[in-house]
Amino acid sequence: MSVRTVNPYSGEKLAEFEEDSTEQIKEKFNSVSIAQKDWGKDVDERLNYLKKSLKPSLERNLEDLAKLMSSEMGKSITQSRAEINKTIRLVDYAVDNAKKFLADEPVKTEADRSYVRFEPLGTVFLIMPWNYPLWQAMRAAIPAMAAGNGIILKHASIVTGTAKKIEEIAETDIFRTIVARGASSLEAIRYSDGVSFTGSTGAGSQIAQESGKNLKKAVLELGGSDPFIVLKSADIEKTAKNAAFGRLQNNGQSCIASKRFLVHEDIFDQFYEAMSEEFSKVRTGDQLSDSTFLGPLSSAEQAETVRKQIKELSTIGKVSEIGNHEGAIVPPTLAVTEEKYTEEVFGPVAILKKFRNDDECVRIANETPFGLGSSIWGDPEEAARLIPEIKAGMVFVNHIVASDPRLPFGGVKKSGYGRELSRYGMLEFTNVKTVWSQRNP
Numbered sequence: 307m308s309v310r311t312v313n314p315y316s317g318e319k320l321a322e323f324e325e326d327s328t329e330q331i332k333e334k335f336n337s338v339s340i341a342q343k344d345w346g347k348d349v350d351e352r353l354n355y356l357k358k359s360l361k362p363s364l365e366r367n368l369e370d371l372a373k374l375m376s377s378e379m380g381k382s383i384t385q386s387r388a389e390i391n392k393t394i395r396l397v398d399y400a401v402d403n404a405k406k407f408l409a410d411e412p413v414k415t416e417a418d419r420s421y422v423r424f425e426p427l428g429t430v431f432l433i434m435p436w437n438y439p440l441w442q443a444m445r446a447a448i449p450a451m452a453a454g455n456g457i458i459l460k461h462a463s464i465v466t467g468t469a470k471k472i473e474e475i476a477e478t479d480i481f482r483t484i485v486a487r488g489a490s491s492l493e494a495i496r497y498s499d500g501v502s503f504t505g506s507t508g509a510g511s512q513i514a515q516e517s518g519k520n521l522k523k524a525v526l527e528l529g530g531s532d533p534f535i536v537l538k539s540a541d542i543e544k545t546a547k548n549a550a551f552g553r554l555q556n557n558g559q560s561c562i563a564s565k566r567f568l569v570h571e572d573i574f575d576q577f578y579e580a581m582s583e584e585f586s587k588v589r590t591g592d593q594l595s596d597s598t599f600l601g602p603l604s605s606a607e608q609a610e611t612v613r614k615q616i617k618e619l620s621t622i623g624k625v626s627e628i629g630n631h632e633g634a635i636v637p638p639t640l641a642v643t644e645e646k647y648t649e650e651v652f653g654p655v656a657i658l659k660k661f662r663n664d665d666e667c668v669r670i671a672n673e674t675p676f677g678l679g680s681s682i683w684g685d686p687e688e689a690a691r692l693i694p695e696i697k698a699g700m701v702f703v704n705h706i707v708a709s710d711p712r713l714p715f716g717g718v719k720k721s722g723y724g725r726e727l728s729r730y731g732m733l734e735f736t737n738v739k740t741v742w743s744q745r746n747p
Contacts, residue, residue, distance in 0.1 A: 426454030428499030525724030530678030537684025
């Protein structure tokens with residue numbers, strides 16, 4: 307069977323790729339496993355590759371890769387360029403910190419010497435989504451590679467061209483891609499030494515089940531319905547600007563996008579007007595134009611899903627669409643409701659609710675089954691009282707939720723488990739080996 311990629315704005319067919327057979331998948335895992343044995347031995351050689359091969363290759367291919375990413379999944383080309391530059395910064399961070407993160411950790415005991423070693427697991431299988439086609443894959447791959455692991459990437463079908471381009475840019479025997487769907491992806495887990503998955507909670511549950519059945523280490527980065535909490539003390543104008551960016555970046559298709567806006571009732575009307583004004587400034591259209599901020603959703607099917615959710619929201623509240631629907635483009639949309647709506651909306655739709663006090667704010671913030679990120683806007687001391695009560699893997703104060711190479715990224719509840727980035731992420735796919743040594747028995 308074949309996989310076809312399509313520009314969601316124009317409907318133009320971009321390319322067609324043949325799926326890998328079971329034998330081809332096995333062969334790729336085997337070849338990476340063989341190459342990894344040498345790769346895992348010398349951290350200096352690994353970091354030299356990242357610094358002198360991978361980074362320059364990303365820089366040389368920046369414009370071609372950005373155009374391909376945007377063409378396949380619809381994000382603004384300016385945001386694709388930013389995604390590539392962020393990935394380059396991750397390479398720098400790994401180069402600067404990997405030796406320190408992976409160094410033997412001495413532990414004082416009765417032994418002459420006791421310490422903890424961090425050794426690579428082997429081959430890590432990445433099953434990745436389309437919304438950040440480079441960053442999502444490489445924020446898992448680069449730390450795992452720096453730790454000495456090999457990589458097999460199975461990307462979402464609609465960004466198969468980007469996956470192939472990433473493999474070309476990497477230009478190493480320890481990074482290969484496979485083209486597979488459904489059962490083939492699940493079956494491939496058994497050939498790996500660990501699995502990193504980013505995607506929906508439903509798919510993540512299947513990945514977790516298959517990983518558990520085969521006793522494979524797994525890191526799951528799943529959905530989110532992040533609360534954006536606006537306290538009475540917030541600067542309304544600045545907060546509204548951040549709210550619009552936080553909701554509409556990447557066409558609203560981000561697990562850590564601000565999705566539910568919880569606003570103190572005393573400033574609700576002012577904030578709604580300010581946010582509506584910011585939404586009205588957004589330029590929509592062809593994602594390959596530098597002037598576009600909001601392009602099409604990733605596919606006609608995804609746009610239809612979001613439109614159905616907008617209809618659902620209109621039955622439980624007031625919906626305002628700021629702009630027109632055009633093909634796969636969904637305009638910035640505001641939905642005000644007092645009803646509980648726990649479904650994740652993966653598009654440019656902001657759900658706004660009022661709260662009266664801290665207790666009600668926390669209750670609404672936590673009423674979702676997800677627990678990825680959250681942000682609080684207003685006086686930092688007032689925000690600090692809420693931080694321990696928010697059930698999420700990340701809390702940002704007066705800043706939109708973002709992934710940063712220096713900080714661990716991940717969630718709780720149905721947003722998954724495990725961490726990416728920082729030292730915690732680099733050590734996820736290592737064998738934490740205890741060593742006890744003494745001269746005499």
